[in-house]
Amino acid sequence: MNDEKEIDASERVHHPWAWTVFFTILSLIWIYPIVLVFINSFKKKVYISKNAFSLPNKDSFAGWENYTTGIERTNLIGSFGWTVFITVGAVALILLCCSMCAWWIVRVNNWVAKLLYTLFLFNMIVPFQMVMFTLSKLADMLGLNTPWGLWIVYLGFGAGLAVFIFTGVVKGIPQELEESAMIDGASVPRIFFNIVVPIMRPSIISVAILETMWIWNDYLLPYLTLDLNKYKTMSIAVQYLKGGYGSVDMGAMMGCLVLAILPIIIFYLICQKYIVKGVIAGAVKG
Amino acid sequence: MITMVGKSIRRWWALFALPTFAAFIIGFLLPFILGVYLSFCKFTTVTDARPVGLRNYRVALQDKEFWHAMGYTTAFTIVTTIIINVVAFAIAYMLTKAFKGTNVFRSVFFMPNLIGGIILGYVWLLLLNGVLAHWARSITYSSTYGFWGMVMLLCWQQIGYMMIIYVAGLQSLPTDVIEAAEVDGANGRQRLFNVIIPLMMPSITVCTFLTVTNGFKMYDQNLALTNGAPSNTSELVALNIYRTFYGRIGFEGVGQAKAVVFFIIVAVVALIQNRLTSSKEVQA
Numbered sequence: 001m002n003d004e005k006e007i008d009a010s011e012r013v014h015h016p017w018a019w020t021v022f023f024t025i026l027s028l029i030w031i032y033p034i035v036l037v038f039i040n041s042f043k044k045k046v047y048i049s050k051n052a053f054s055l056p057n058k059d060s061f062a063g064w065e066n067y068t069t070g071i072e073r074t075n076l077i078g079s080f081g082w083t084v085f086i087t088v089g090a091v092a093l094i095l096l097c098c099s100m101c102a103w104w105i106v107r108v109n110n111w112v113a114k115l116l117y118t119l120f121l122f123n124m125i126v127p128f129q130m131v132m133f134t135l136s137k138l139a140d141m142l143g144l145n146t147p148w149g150l151w152i153v154y155l156g157f158g159a160g161l162a163v164f165i166f167t168g169v170v171k172g173i174p175q176e177l178e179e180s181a182m183i184d185g186a187s188v189p190r191i192f193f194n195i196v197v198p199i200m201r202p203s204i205i206s207v208a209i210l211e212t213m214w215i216w217n218d219y220l221l222p223y224l225t226l227d228l229n230k231y232k233t234m235s236i237a238v239q240y241l242k243g244g245y246g247s248v249d250m251g252a253m254m255g256c257l258v259l260a261i262l263p264i265i266i267f268y269l270i271c272q273k274y275i276v277k278g279v280i281a282g283a284v285k286g
Numbered sequence: 287m288i289t290m291v292g293k294s295i296r297r298w299w300a301l302f303a304l305p306t307f308a309a310f311i312i313g314f315l316l317p318f319i320l321g322v323y324l325s326f327c328k329f330t331t332v333t334d335a336r337p338v339g340l341r342n343y344r345v346a347l348q349d350k351e352f353w354h355a356m357g358y359t360t361a362f363t364i365v366t367t368i369i370i371n372v373v374a375f376a377i378a379y380m381l382t383k384a385f386k387g388t389n390v391f392r393s394v395f396f397m398p399n400l401i402g403g404i405i406l407g408y409v410w411l412l413l414l415n416g417v418l419a420h421w422a423r424s425i426t427y428s429s430t431y432g433f434w435g436m437v438m439l440l441c442w443q444q445i446g447y448m449m450i451i452y453v454a455g456l457q458s459l460p461t462d463v464i465e466a467a468e469v470d471g472a473n474g475r476q477r478l479f480n481v482i483i484p485l486m487m488p489s490i491t492v493c494t495f496l497t498v499t500n501g502f503k504m505y506d507q508n509l510a511l512t513n514g515a516p517s518n519t520s521e522l523v524a525l526n527i528y529r530t531f532y533g534r535i536g537f538e539g540v541g542q543a544k545a546v547v548f549f550i551i552v553a554v555v556a557l558i559q560n561r562l563t564s565s566k567e568v569q570a
Contacts, residue, residue, distance in 0.1 A: 016385035023380070023387065027394040033413050033442070034398075040412060052416025097306040104302035107292045116307060123314050125556055127503050129527045130549040131317035133542060134324065137332045138317055156313015159306050178291045188298045217402030219506045220528075235404040239510065250412070257408055264400045272393060275400075276450055283451045283492045 034261060041066050041258045045251030062251065070255030074237040083233045086147045087215045090154035094162050094211050095204055097155055102166030103196055117167065123160030128220060136224035145227045153225060154215055162207050165281065169203040209278030234260050325542040342543035351518055352544060355526035362433060362522065363501030366440050370497050374445045378452035392453065396446035407510020410439045425512060432512040432520030439507050444500065448493045455489030491563040498559055502552055523548055
C-alpha cells in the first residue's frame with residue numbers, strides 16, 4: 001500500500017491487489033474460447049461434439065490427425081500463402097497510392113481535388129452489400145478475379161479510409177519545407193518521397209495496420225471476386241470445410257482454426273505497439 | 287488562392303491522383319452507380335438488364351423475411367451497442383488506474399478483435415454448442431438462441447477495440463479539471479458522471495458510431511455461427527440480402543433493391559447518430 005501515495009490523486013484505487021485478481025480472472029475467461037479450441041484440436045471428432053469441455057484422454061486423444069486432415073482437406077498452406085500475397089500487395093499499393101493522392105488533394109485544393117475528397121468520404125459509409133454484385137461481375141469482366149487483381153479492387157474499395165486519414169495528416173504539414181525544396185530545384189516526386197513521406201511515417205504505419213486487419217480477415221469480397229477453383233483465402237478455406245448439407249468435420253475444423261489463429265497471435269505479439277496506435281489513429285475518423 | 291507548390295503539383299495529377307482514382311472508379315464508383323441503376327431493373331448478369339421501374343422495391347418491401355431481418359438486426363444493433371460501450375468504458379476506466387498488470391489485461395481484451403469473423407464464428411459455435419449440449423440443444427434451436435449467441439460473440443470481439451479508444455481518451459483528459467472537481471468536494475461518482483463522461487463525449491461518439499455500423503453490417507459471424515437457421519429466422523440484413531441475390535434465380539433485382547434500402551438506412555442512422563452524440567460534446 002506504500003506506493004499508493006506516489007500516485008496522482010485521481011488515479012488512486014482502493015485495494016489494488018483485489019483489482020489485479022479480478023482482472024486476472026476476467027482475462028482467463030476472456031481467452032477461454034481460444035484455449036477451448038486448442039484443447040479440442042487434439043481430440044477425435046466424436047469426442048468434440050460429445051463433450052467439448054473434457055480434456056483429451058487415452059481414448060479421445062487424436063495426436064496431430066486433426067491438423068493433417070484439416071490441412072489436406074482445405075489446402076490450408078496454399079490459402080495461407082494467397083492470403084499473405086493478397087494482404088501484403090494490397091496494403092502496399094494502398095499505402096503508396098493513397099498517400100500520394102492525399103498529398104495531391106491537399107496541396108492542389110481546387111474543385112477537382114475537393115470533389116475527389118468528397119467522393120472518398122462518401123465511400124466510407126457505403127456498406128459492401130450495396131456494390132457486391134456489380135463489383136464482382138465487373139472484376140470478372142476486367143480479369144481482376146486473381147490475387148493480384150484483388151490488389152486493385154482493394155485499392156479502389158479501401159481508398160476512402162486511407163485517403164481520409166492521410167489528408168488529415170498532410171493538412172498539418174507546413175508547406176514552407178516543400179517550397180524551399182522546390183526553389184532548390186527538387187522535382188515533385190523527389191519532394192514527396194524525400195520530404196513528405198518521412199513526416200507521414202507514423203500515419204503510414206497506422207493505416208498499414210488498419211488495412212491489414214481488414215484485408216487479412218475479409219471474407220465476402222474475396223469469396224465473390226476470386227476464381228475459387230484456383231485461389232482461396234484462409235477464411236474461405238475454413239468456410240469450405242462446412243459441407244453442403246451443413247455437416248462439419250469438427251476435428252479438421254479445430255485444427256484449421258488453431259492454424260488460422262496462431263499467425264495472428266504471433267503477429268500481434270510482435271507489432272502490438274503499432275496495432276494499438278493504428279486503432280487509435282483510425283478512431284479519429286468519427 | 288493556389289500556392290506555388292500547389293501549382294507545380296497539379297501538373298503531376300497522372301502520377302499522384304490518377305492511380306487511386308482509376309482503382310476507385312473500378313472498385314467503388316462504377317459498381318455503386320451500376321448498383322443503383324440495376325435496382326430498377328430485372329437482370330441475371332450486368333449485361334441483360336431491362337428496366338422494370340419500382341417493381342423490385344415493391345417486392346423487397348413486401349418480403350416478410352426482409353422485415354424480420356430488419357427488426358432482428360435493429361434489436362441486435364441496439365443491444366450490442368449498449369453492452370459493448372458500457373463494458374468497454376468500465377474496463378477502460380478501471381485499467382487507467384494504478385494497479386499491477388493493466389497493460390497485460392489490455393492486450394488480452396484486445397486480442398479477439400484481430401481474428402476474422404468466420405474464424406470467430408466457428409470458435410463460438412464450439413463453445414456455445416458445447417454448453418447447450420447439456421440440455422440436448424444447439425445454437426440453431428431457435429432464433430433467440432442465435433440472437434444471444436451472436437450478441438456474446440460480437441461483444442467478445444469488439445469490447446477490446448472500443449476499450450483501446452476509451453483508454454486513449456481517458457489518458458488525454460485534462461487532469462487539472464478533475465483535480466479541481468476533487469478539491470471542490472465532488473465524490474468519485476460525481477466526478478465520473480459530471481466531469482469525466484461529458485469530457486469523454488468525443489470518444490463515446492466515435493465508439494457508438496463504430497458499434498452501430500458494425501452491428502448493422504455484420505455478416506461473417508452470422509454466416510459461420512447460425513447461417514440463418516432455423517428457417518432463416520436468425521438472419522441479419524446483410525445475410526438476407528446475400529441470399530436474395532445468390533439464393534433465388536430471378537431475384538437479383540430485388541436483392542439489389544434491398545441493398546439500396548440497406549445503404550440508405552446505414553447512411554441515415556450514421557448521420558443521425560453522429561449529430562446526436564456530437565451535440566453533447568463539451569469543451570474543457
